[in-house]
Amino acid sequence: MKYSTFSLLDNDQLKEPMFFGQSVNVARYDQQKYPIFEQLIEKQLSFFWRPEEVDVSQDRSDYRNLPDHEKHIFISNLKYQILLDSIQGRSPNVAFLPLVSLPELETWIETWSFSETIHSRSYTHIIRNIVNDPAVVFDDIMRNQHIIERATDISKYYDDLIQYTLLYTKLGAGTHTVNGKTHQVNLFELKRKLYLCMMSVNVLEAIRFYVSFACSFAFAERRLMEGNAKIIRLIARDEALHLVATQHIINIMQEGKDDPEMAEVARSCHAESIKMFKHAAQQEKEWAKYLFKDGSMIGLNNVILDQYIEYITNHRMRAVGLEPAFEKATHNPIPWINAWTSSDNVQVAPQEVEVSSYLVGQINSEISADDLGDFEL
């Protein structure tokens, strides 16, 4: 396996596996081994949006009037999202493109990463509007212990894969000593690193964003920071698609029809995959604690967010063939969030229009109204 930006070997692309086959030469979509990736590309393109088109001007005065502990919640979530999208805007390209061998999957990866750069740019749009000096927010990201702690957990799987790919493509399988450090290099291990990386991206897009989403929508339920919520809805719509794409990739790997060895790789990573989900859930709970350290917000608190994290973790684990980690978390404590992440009409807040899903969400929350008993303002 040697990477080339245009492999001169004439091959039948329909016979290549998703990864580790011959590097893609002709970018063609007239024939596809997995039409799903072409469909995902089309969907993602149809979702295209520009942050500048979303009016966030009202948020400025909303933000100014927030009590300090809610300012902390709002800004901290933004910082965390900035970190996540900084990683996502580049890493799928850097890590996966050298390994991919199908044109439709290659283009999906690029389309996916590109949409993350829109998310990144939208944060600057939001921040410029609410504070006079955006640098105050941006500069703190690299200095905030609570954010940086998690950055390493997310980037390490990408970095591992990228480093190991370099060793494998440069030196091939075998035992190699580079700068005094010995590396055992083989294709199976490289495949494991790819699988684990894909799983960690899945975890990132499946769980890590949702605490922030919940807070953003909790503000918007009170008609505060609605410009921000509009942007978050557009982001959530994109993220749902990204999530489905990695679920497809992971499931195709597990099935082993695409690359029989991948099924074995998946089995060997089973325990670690479960650990990854649990670890992320734990970190998100700690994040919730940090967010609410000076006080919770109306409609949300630590306990509710913890339940929510466990609930969606179960849900996401099931989607990639893992048994749910939290036996007791069988119900969604904040069903109203679904109305906000629903994409019936992303331009308009659920309350402003009779979006079918929102009305249904209302009914849902009425049913679970006794839930509200256990949180205090």
Place this chain on the structure above:
Amino acid sequence: MKKAIQISTEDLVFQLDPSETLLEGLERTGHQVEYQCRSGYCGSCRVTLHSGRVEYQEQPLAYLQENEILPCCCRPLEPLEVSVGLITKAKKSA
């Protein structure tokens, strides 16, 4: 004329109106179902189908195991048995 189709869940049996999707029917009857896109691309609503057949107007983008369906966009062709429970029950066990 289309007619109502019987849906059996873990906790009750109800008639799905021809004008509603399976997701809407499950919500109307108080079941614990997730959703996000309501149009077949996010996979949030997926549930396990124990018996019966469904069809899709358009092939959904979400990943599905053989025994799973998407209530937001599938069309039941015959009585279905799905593994979904009531919200009230889910809460009790929580």
